[in-house]
Structures are given as C-alpha cells and as structure tokens.
Amino acid sequence: MSSDVNRGGPSAPSALTAGTIPLEVVHARSFTRNPDLAPIEDIREEILKLEAAGEWIVQRVPDDHTEVTTKYGRTKKIPNRHTWHHKSCGQCGHIPGYSTAIFWLNRELGADYNDPRDQTSCTAWNYYASATSNAPAQAAVAMRNFAAAYDTGFYPVIHCGTSYGHYKEVREELVRHPDLRAQVRDILARMGKPLVMPEEMIHYSEWIHVMRHEIRKRTVHDLSDITCVVHPACHYYKLVAEDAIYDEEIYGGQRTAIMTSLLEAMGAKVADYSTWFDCCGFGFRHVLVQRDFTRSFATLRKIERMKEEANPDVTITHDTGCVTTLDKSQFAAKAHGRNVGIPVMSEAQFAALAMGAHPYRVCQLHWHSTDYRPLLTKMGIDWEKAWAEFESDLERLRSGKTEFLTWDDANAK
C-alpha cells in the first residue's frame, strides 16, 4: 500500500474536524462511548451559540421528553408527544401501512400529533440520485419545513431515514457556512418565515425506542416464538453518525440500539447475521434505472445471508427504501429459485400488529410483496378473517356508503 498521500491535493480541515481524526479506528474494532473522547464536536452547542448570536430560532424539544444516549455517549432528548410528522414520500406513496402504523401507535399511546399539509418531502432524491439539486435548495427545503413545524408549536419528527440523515447534513452545512445561512434566511424571508433549527433531529424510530416499554405493556400477541433479524438503515446511523441512539444494553453499545431494543422489549427473538452492516441495495438511482444491482445486492448480500444464518420469521427495518428494496427484490430472486422468502416490514408495523392493530386497515400489508401470512399465523393473527373484514370495508367504499376509511373504522371490532 502506498503511503504517498496528500501530494499537492487539497486537505484543508473543516472547523469541526480539525485535529480530531481518530487514527486508532484503523486498528480498533470497537469505539469508545465517552462524550469527552468523541471524535467530533457536539454540533448542538454550535446551534445554541448561533441562536444566542441572533442567527436563528432554536425550537426546543418539549418538556415531556425522554433522554437517551447516542453513539459516543452523549445525551439526546426524544419528545414523548406533541409532534409534527414530517412524512416520507416513499412510505406514504408505496408502503402506506408504514406511515399509518406510526400514526396509529401515537394514537394508541395517547401522544398528540400534527399531520401537516404544509410539508414537502425532503426532496433528497434529487440530491442523492439525480444530482439535480444543490446545497442551498436542500437547506431551504429543510428550513421551510422546520419553520412550518415551529408555526404549529408541535416538534418535528421525521419518518424517513434519508430525510433524517440529510437534514443532519443540512444542519452541519448551515452551521459551518455563514453564506449558506444568509442565503437560506433570505429565501425564507421571502415567504415570511423565520429561520428555525430544531434543538434535536428526531427520527420516528427513536420515539418508538423510548416508547418500547409502553408498547410492551399493550402487546396482545405472544412473540416468544418469533425470530426477527434487523436491518439498520444506513442514512439513520452512518450519515452523520453521532446522532443515532446507542445503548450499552444492546450489542454492548457498539451497534445502534434502534429496533433491537423494541423487539427484545416485546419478547421477540433477535437473531444476528454477518452482513448486518451492509446497505439494502436501494441506491436511489439504481432502484430506478439500474435495478439489477439493487435486486442482486438485496437478495445475495442481505436476504440470502439472513435466511442461511438466521432463518428468521421476519426482517424488521426502519426506513423507506430498505422496506421497499428488501421486500420487492425477493420476487425475481424466488423466480430464479434462490433461497429467499422473508417478509419485510417496519418496526412500527410489527409493533402495531403485536398490539392488535388490524393487518390490513392499519398495517396495509396488501401493499407488500413477500408473503407475510405465515408470520401472521405464527403470531396468532387470523389473516383470513382480517382480509374478509377489509374486503367488507372496500365494498362499503365501492358502494359509496362511505368515502374513506376512518380511524374509528381502523379499530372497529
């Protein structure tokens, strides 16, 4: 290996990483969870300094919150209720039971929320896939959404892992670059909106993590015979890594605790597999125009490894593209006789099912591809009866007796 690096190349360090490069990472297979030794500064301190300097408003996490620890042992506040839901286009559009389950859990746990119509998607597809956007546009989109949340008094919770990761990138860029802040401030002023930065960036799965014991109390199905594997989403814990929740009780604090903490609390078994760190294969532009890569990666590197090493009843994940990719890619692989066939769903859907949510009215599993019915049967859920009930709902909609299924309908016995 050559050691002649940095020859004439640009190497100016940024303000946040100067002098903090953890060389030991090259050799170490674990990291230290000590805030004093964290390899990166706490950007939230910079956010508060900018507020003190009059640069922006910081929207505080509501008093009703739970404190957790993140990757390097820092504390993060997660709101328990009163949240503004930054929905995911991929979830709402193609996996609607995902979003519905998140809302259903909030309702069942008595957490008030706002489901806004003045929210756009993060538009990060344009940023990551086609590169037809840029840093000011992406920052303006994020800050427009945050201003809309601030206007309601509800605290923003982000459903999509990519939106969550991307907004953390945007947060760093806005902190580091005064010109960018000024440009975005001007754009928002044109709309009559202030520049507002949330005190913490929150992913919905972090709320589920802190609610896991409440969910456990309401679980009506025995999960002790259910084996799960988890796929942690890259944009949740790799993209601006230090904000993700880690817990000493889960994997010794060396992997994100998200999902595993919930599944263990609910009494399910969580099995390990060797390619847990690999991405799902979504790839943004790949899932659209180079799907041979997506299918191959999802099935060869993920689903087949899970099947061979853990043979789980279900794969649980917590992001839009991951559910889509891992679920939809299995059809073609099965047609080729590959060792696939694991149902895939979000932990929100799985938790809702365990709490007695309807598999079709709430979890909308008919939008999924890989057969989930054996899992439901094993959980003690009569899916044939549930489908008949849903068919009856559809008939009422077809006949014009009712225009939409309501939340009351969703919980009807």
Add this chain to the structure above:
Amino acid sequence: MTVPVAPQATPELKAEIFAKVVADTRFHDYVHGCYECGICVAACPSARFYDFSPRKITQTVCREDLDTFWEHVNVDVWNCSQCFSCDRCPRGNSPGGLITIMREVAVTSGLRSAKQALEGGERVVYKIMSTGTQVSPDMLQPEAFPDWGPDVQDVSKNLDLWRRALPPETMHTTTTAWEIDDKTLVELYLIWHMTGVLDMIKAVDEGLHMILNDVMEELLEDHDIVV
C-alpha cells in the same frame, strides 16, 4: 438506461470541471486527504458489483490527477449507491459526499454523460419539483416494475379504492404521496427559482425544464408571485 462514457476532452475542460468541484462550499467538509486504508471500499456496496472504488475517487481528487478525475466524473460517480457506508473513514472523509458534489458539477456543466445517466429518471425529478413529493402511488405501474411481481398490478388496479381505505386523512391521494396545499407548493417553486435548481435541469434536460417552468408559472401567477 445508457451507460455513461467519458468523452474526449481538452486539459482545459478537465481542469475547469475539477476547479468547480474544489470550489464547492462543501468540498473541504468532505475531503481531508486519504490514507489509502481501503475501509471505505470494504464497506461499499457498489464496490462489490462494479469496478468502483470510493478510495480511488478520493485519492484521485487529492492528487489532482485530472485524467483519472475525468473518468470518475463522467462514469464512476453514477455507480455510487449514496448509502454513505464510506463515512466510517478514519481520516474524516466523506467519499459519498465528494461524489455528490461531482455529480452536481457534472449536471450543472451539462456533461453528456450526466444526461445519459439521468435517462429514465425524469419522472421522479418532475414529481419532486412539481408536487413536492418524489414517490407517488401512481408510479406503481406493472410495466415500470415488472420484476416486483403481480402485487404491483393489484396495487395499480385498485389504486383509488385502496388509497381511500387509508385512515390518515392526508393520504387519500394517488398522484402525490400526501395532500400538499398550494401555498406550500408556491414556496417550493420559489426555492427552485431562487437557488438555481431550474438552471440545473435546463443544463441536462431542456424538455423537462420547459414542462416544469409551465407548471410552476401557472401556480405562481395564480398567487401573484413574481420570480
């Protein structure tokens, strides 16, 4: 989908494109030099399936190797999965972030390879920019996703009915992922205009740019907004 190729180019053009990458605001956030340790490659999904190396791209940029850079900016950057698994770099680099910049420069510069790389993705770009949601229910068409199996056909056939069978009031839509009010769309269009994103579209797809302009103009005029 056309596989992008690196065309012949003068040293001056290569240097000009390279300078645009280095001049980007985010460049020094993402590039700090490279140890050649290969951790990024070991973590990279694209490296397992393509002749693709985030290490090589980062090294090339650090060494200002313009000829290899030209290959990367035209061809290799489009193979990145943008998962940011490479963000575990011990030097603090973000090869994925660097590639994001390189892709943007390829687009803003109107490189033919960028136009080729974006073929087939126009509908998503249109959806995002015109509706504010990038993945809509009506995109689930069997001809678009034949490898996803017959369930896609079920969704497509029952789309309106199944959307009305969703309890959240904002999600009864078929052409957008959820209901978005017009004022919000106007604000989004302002962002595209004020940040040069429409110019980026024009550089790679004039037809799409024209359609987007028409759609946006109409709503902006309805709200008496001059951009």
